[in-house]
Amino acid sequence: xxxxxxxxxxxxxxxxxxxxxxxxxxxxxxxxxxxxxxxxxxxxxxxxxxxxxxxxxxxxxxxxxxxxxxxxxxxxxxxxxxxxxxxxxxxxxxxxxxxxxxxxxxxxxxxxxxxxxxxxxxxxxxxxxxxxxxxxxxxxxxxxxxxxxxxxxxxxxxxxxxxxxxxxxxxxxxxxxxxxxxxxxxxxxxxxxxxxxxxxxxxxxxxxxxxxxxxxxxxxxxxxxxxxxxxxxxxxxxxxxxxxxxxxxxxxxxxxxxxxxxxxxxxx
Numbered sequence: 001x002x003x004x005x006x007x008x009x010x011x012x013x014x015x016x017x018x019x020x021x022x023x024x025x026x027x028x029x030x031x032x033x034x035x036x037x038x039x040x041x042x043x044x045x046x047x048x049x050x051x052x053x054x055x056x057x058x059x060x061x062x063x064x065x066x067x068x069x070x071x072x073x074x075x076x077x078x079x080x081x082x083x084x085x086x087x088x089x090x091x092x093x094x095x096x097x098x099x100x101x102x103x104x105x106x107x108x109x110x111x112x113x114x115x116x117x118x119x120x121x122x123x124x125x126x127x128x129x130x131x132x133x134x135x136x137x138x139x140x141x142x143x144x145x146x147x148x149x150x151x152x153x154x155x156x157x158x159x160x161x162x163x164x165x166x167x168x169x170x171x172x173x174x175x176x177x178x179x180x181x182x183x184x185x186x187x188x189x190x191x192x193x194x195x196x197x198x199x200x201x202x203x204x205x206x207x208x209x210x211x212x213x214x215x216x217x218x219x220x221x222x223x224x225x226x227x228x229x230x231x232x233x234x235x236x237x238x239x240x241x242x243x244x245x246x247x248x249x250x251x252x253x254x255x256x257x258x259x260x261x262x263x264x265x266x267x268x
């Protein structure tokens with residue numbers, strides 16, 4: 001409730017995703033490209049938007065899951081939902097699904113810039129502040145069954161570390177948002193940050209590279225619960241880097257990724 005967009009009575013995720021869409025549409029002004037968005041779990045639905053795009057005479061649709069790192073429970077789930085909707089269409093448009101962008105230079109650079117901008121805003125330096133890269137978790141058995149998500153998270157973290165010129169002890173990878181009793185991918189975000197102060201790390205900043213836009217998991221679990229937890233265990237500085245959201249680097253990155261995916265696909 002603290003993070004709800006009360007002005008128009010909607011979630012921050014919906015507000016930001018709409019802003020991303022509007023700015024991308026403006027970036028493609030003058031081109032035969034329609035940019036729209038849908039929610040995998042919520043409204044507007046994927047099926048609803050596919051119907052609208054067909055009504056606009058779109059003969060080709062690029063599905064762009066806003067998940068940098070591929071997982072069966074995110075990217076593949078979007079595709080499953082989209083194709084379930086397309087099963088009901090008698091004349092199906094040509095479809096392409098964008099590739100995960102977990103190691104794309106534009107994405108890594110956008111993350112790097114966001115970290116540096118945040119550090120400046122809180123008057124901190126990574127010389128005395130550790131960077132925690134927190135990714136949404138998945139059950140460990142998913143990885144054991146072949147889901148590449150943890151590998152993609154590791155690659156993103158390694159590339160960000162290189163971009164920021166950090167040593168191994170200046171950056172950590174953790175997983176958040178677990179629930180249930182089974183084992184999930186570790187280290188767990190909450191357990192990890194609770195242990196840091198006793199080990200001498202009292203200043204941290206947190207970034208969530210797997211989220212294209214701020215949502216409950218970042219605005220409440222990281223910004224609020226994480227800050228309280230870290231402070232209670234002896235931490236001093238704790239702050240969270242905003243997601244890329246609709247900032248200039250984000251829109252420039254997404255436009256580049258979309259253009260790369262559309263190369264050849266838009267030719268009649």
